[in-house]
Amino acid sequence: MKYRLQGKGYTKGFIPWTTRATNDYQDTHNLAFAYNLYMKPFEKQFFEDAGVIVNEDLLALSDLLQWIWRSAIRKSDAERINIYIPSIRMRTLLYQWLNNEEIKFKK
Numbered sequence: 001m002k003y004r005l006q007g008k009g010y011t012k013g014f015i016p017w018t019t020r021a022t023n024d025y026q027d028t029h030n031l032a033f034a035y036n037l038y039m040k041p042f043e044k045q046f047f048e049d050a051g052v053i054v055n056e057d058l059l060a061l062s063d064l065l066q067w068i069w070r071s072a073i074r075k076s077d078a079e080r081i082n083i084y085i086p087s088i089r090m091r092t093l094l095y096q097w098l099n100n101e102e103i104k105f106k107k
Helices: 041-049 056-068 088-098
Strands: 030-032 082-084
Touching (some): 056 088
Parallel strands (some): 030 082
């Protein structure tokens, strides 16, 4: 995916969506989240076989929020950021969370 989005000047800013616990990107103000996250089927099946109810939307939202938190928004005096989220599902999950709306469980 990264190679499809490469362009002059901004490709040094690619970080994995799984990035956690780093301040290396706290000066980043422009973000693009290019994933529509779902669990791998074998992982989901593993948890369901153990009786764990999996809400993939909440998991995806959690990962998105963790990723956003790597940016300039994390500073003690939070700075404005711009986020581009092409996936309607991921964008809707973020809007629902921001508006304190219930995130419906889809089984």
